Amino acid sequence: MIIRSQPRHAVKASEITPPRYYFNRRRFITSAAALLAAPALGWPVESRPARPLGPYTRSRYIIDEPLTDYEDITHYNNFYEFSTDKEDVAELAKDFRTDPWTVIIDGEVEKPGRYHLEDILRPHPLEERIYRLRCVEAWSMVIPWVGFPLADLIKRFQPTSRAKFVEFTTLYDPAQMPGQRRRILDWPYVEGLRMDEAMHPLTLLAVGLYGKVLPNQNGAPLRLVVPWKYGFKNIKSIVRIRFVEHQPVSTWMKAGPREYGFYANVNPHVDHPRWSQARERRIGEFFKRKTLMFNGYGEEVAQLYAGMDLRRFF
Amino acid sequence: MRAWISGVSSEGARTARKARWLKPLVFLLCLLPFALLVADLLSDRLGANPVEKISHRTGDWTLRLLLLTLSITPLRHISGWTPLLRIRRMLGLYTFFYATLHFLTYLVFDQFFDWQEIWKDIIKRPYITLGFASFVLLIPLAATSTDGMIRRLGRHWRRLHQMVYIIATLGVFHYLWLVKKDLREPLVYAFILLALLGWRAWKQRSR
Numbered sequence: 001m002i003i004r005s006q007p008r009h010a011v012k013a014s015e016i017t018p019p020r021y022y023f024n025r026r027r028f029i030t031s032a033a034a035l036l037a038a039p040a041l042g043w044p045v046e047s048r049p050a051r052p053l054g055p056y057t058r059s060r061y062i063i064d065e066p067l068t069d070y071e072d073i074t075h076y077n078n079f080y081e082f083s084t085d086k087e088d089v090a091e092l093a094k095d096f097r098t099d100p101w102t103v104i105i106d107g108e109v110e111k112p113g114r115y116h117l118e119d120i121l122r123p124h125p126l127e128e129r130i131y132r133l134r135c136v137e138a139w140s141m142v143i144p145w146v147g148f149p150l151a152d153l154i155k156r157f158q159p160t161s162r163a164k165f166v167e168f169t170t171l172y173d174p175a176q177m178p179g180q181r182r183r184i185l186d187w188p189y190v191e192g193l194r195m196d197e198a199m200h201p202l203t204l205l206a207v208g209l210y211g212k213v214l215p216n217q218n219g220a221p222l223r224l225v226v227p228w229k230y231g232f233k234n235i236k237s238i239v240r241i242r243f244v245e246h247q248p249v250s251t252w253m254k255a256g257p258r259e260y261g262f263y264a265n266v267n268p269h270v271d272h273p274r275w276s277q278a279r280e281r282r283i284g285e286f287f288k289r290k291t292l293m294f295n296g297y298g299e300e301v302a303q304l305y306a307g308m309d310l311r312r313f314f
Numbered sequence: 315m316r317a318w319i320s321g322v323s324s325e326g327a328r329t330a331r332k333a334r335w336l337k338p339l340v341f342l343l344c345l346l347p348f349a350l351l352v353a354d355l356l357s358d359r360l361g362a363n364p365v366e367k368i369s370h371r372t373g374d375w376t377l378r379l380l381l382l383t384l385s386i387t388p389l390r391h392i393s394g395w396t397p398l399l400r401i402r403r404m405l406g407l408y409t410f411f412y413a414t415l416h417f418l419t420y421l422v423f424d425q426f427f428d429w430q431e432i433w434k435d436i437i438k439r440p441y442i443t444l445g446f447a448s449f450v451l452l453i454p455l456a457a458t459s460t461d462g463m464i465r466r467l468g469r470h471w472r473r474l475h476q477m478v479y480i481i482a483t484l485g486v487f488h489y490l491w492l493v494k495k496d497l498r499e500p501l502v503y504a505f506i507l508l509a510l511l512g513w514r515a516w517k518q519r520s521r
Contacts, residue, residue, distance in 0.1 A: 276434075
């Protein structure tokens with residue numbers, strides 16, 4: 001069995017769990033296994049001890065839904081730099097070196113440069129935020145991230161008036177990232193946000209989850225979290241943040257312009273050309289649930305897209 | 315052509331004494347993926363998204379068994395070992411078994427009997443259209459797999475069961491069209507199917 005310590009902020013399941021969550025996987029399995037009096041069939045899963053993170057506060061950005069298990073969050077990862085198999089990433093990324101790490105900040109910005117990660121992080125107090133994560137593949141999680149608002153970093157480096165978009169780039173290092181040895185995607189991975197999206201208070205740069213240092217497979221040491229967009233916008237292992245005048249072309253837009261757009265806002269009414277986005281499977285649950293517009297963050301972000309045809313700008 | 319059909323019945327009876335172990339062995343081997351799936355499910359070894367894994371594994375085994383079924387005839391030709399023909403029907407029926415599990419996973423866990431949604435899916439999503447079509451087309455093949463049906467349908471039986479080539483093609487495209495980006499695995503199936511169909515075309519011509 002995996003011995004998992006309760007996160008310190010965890011609320012007792014009996015206090016908050018509405019009945020519809022009762023039929024979730026682990027409970028189903030426990031009861032099914034007990035029924036058959038199955039002896040210890042499972043073998044122990046070895047997890048690397050996660051490093052503790054510095055102090056952080058709990059923010060007001062908390063959703064009242066049961067957290068996805070740490071084990072699931074860290075063993076079901078879309079991180080094509082390592083593998084296209086979500087369950088292989090944790091193992092393949094376990095020796096990935098994230099220290100030392102530098103981030104280039106350039107483009108239309110007053111203080112360009114190549115910065116050590118510590119220098120990037122130092123002035124920013126960390127906070128915990130519990131966000132939904134909705135993958136374009138129609139599954140979702142609830143993740144307690146630790147990080148700081150991207151807006152704070154942007155203000156610090158002072159983009160010029162010509163900066164209309166922010167472009168992010170993932171590390172390109174095929175020696176460490178075996179997935180990059182094949183041209184599944186046009187490496188390195190690139191993502192982008194419109195400036196107002198980047199400045200939005202919900203947009204987070206994450207360095208941890210579940211109170212621990214961000215595991216490699218989740219995009220260590222620095223990743224983007226934009227909770228109202230599909231997961232692939234949340235670029236991982238960032239080495240470059242560039243301020244640009246024109247809309248960047250993201251990696252998935254290049255890979256499938258009909259299937260992946262620049263905005264990639266979670267939208268149950270606009271389907272992926274090949275599958276429906278109306279519903280999603282929350283990891284840990286058996287049946288699908290309805291997908292919420294903007295992943296449930298419409299109140300905060302809908303005004304960013306006022307007047308836009310979201311079918312066209314998908 | 316006669317021999318092709320009778321291979322299942324009369325010839326099968328003659329060789330029954332020869333390799334008695336074959337059928338039970340194949341029966342158990344084909345059941346193994348299902349047994350492992352159940353064991354993994356009960357011991358929580360299906361990972362973060364067990365439904366997806368059940369769906370993928372039953373889909374994989376449907377295609378594998380389908381291609382295995384199609385490789386019996388060429389294998390027998392190449393090896394000259396007739397007892398192989400006796401397992402063809404069983405492989406076909408196991409294909410149907412895994413296809414049914416695959417479909418049920420979709421029906422229950424993905425859609426929970428929402429027929430309206432299912433119908434929309436079938437119409438709108440090419441990979442679902444193909445998957446559903448190939449499943450439906452498998453039903454008459456499974457239903458006419460008994461000795462009695464083979465006798466009753468006579469020469470029509472063979473025509474009907476030639477549909478398996480269409481089913482296999484639909485099945486492979488079903489897989490190809492649902493993959494997000496990494497096409498390696500579905501292409502392996504496509505390549506094997508192409509080889510099996512190619513062998514038949516070549517046989518046909520050289521006759």
